[in-house]
Amino acid sequence: MLLRRLCQLYVGLTLYGVSLALMLHAALGLDPWDVFHQGLADRTGLSFGTATLITGVVVLLLWIPLRQRPGLGTVSNVLVIGPTVDATSWLLPTPHGLLLRLLLLTAGIVLNGVASGAYIGAGFGPGPRDGLMTGIHRRTGRSLRLIRTAIELFVLILGVLLGGTIGLGTLVYALTIGPLVQFFLPLLTPSPLSAEEDDLSHQP
Template structure:
């Protein structure tokens, strides 16, 4: 059981790090636009200072408190860690990755970043430790409205991206591409990561995971 716990948390933490790296790569290639929630965080950073990761943490905290009030239940510890660590990792990678100016390099950085994000999502979700704050918000709206996950997610991301754009966040074709294809990439990476995790801990332990 201890082995399972160690591997679950390892996948969870590594997944958040990989996801944050992908997000930072798309931010460095932001001439194409960035993910809807990151549009908001960059817009807030441009207007009010702090850091992009800090705004990610602040918005995540507000979402967690709001969803907890609506659902009348406290989120899993993984949700809190997701909120804090992804913000910290984004700031770390934004500092480590070089700024790039040429369009070709930005396209390459952005494209690789989206794939890295897709694998980060697959890795951190595979151990089933806790959804991120924004996924929790989406599930609340699905529960309250009865609308499909796809419809709720798209609506939320459009609203958030527009608010971020009003604050000066970078919207572009890349924003649309991430909204359309990140879920599709995760659709393939999540089963791969779950399969690898089960292989590491022993497939007979599947019930203990899921």
């Protein structure tokens, strides 16, 4: 059981990195956090994956005043996704034509839903960004939906100011990722969901 969960965790995180690379290469807009990562990468000269990793570390440091404790999945999220994005981006050719870009976007979003269900369902702790949300929820008593919306609007605006890309993909991701994770998470969860995991599965 433990071995299966570990495999599911790392397969899920790897697929998550691949999904981000697909959406990045589609160049039709990214989800809020990745708009920020892209803007940070453009402004600093870092690779997208390195910007993702550094952001994950900084967000993880914000857990300290919130008294959040990272799990194996939390640390692995920081260490696995960034390098996977860079490796996949290096392997992917630049797409030509709108149809191919739309196909990459669609594949990236669906794969992101599968990957999210896999690594959350493995039960080794939330990623740094989701943990920030749940930590603020515990400390303030505000709803998860309100906190998530506020955080993602903030990073989206900051990402746009840094030069990150928004577009069709941003809207489609926001509308579909919640239902996708809600669909895949129960299929990939070996035990009943905690209240927080169930709430996360409803979030875009």
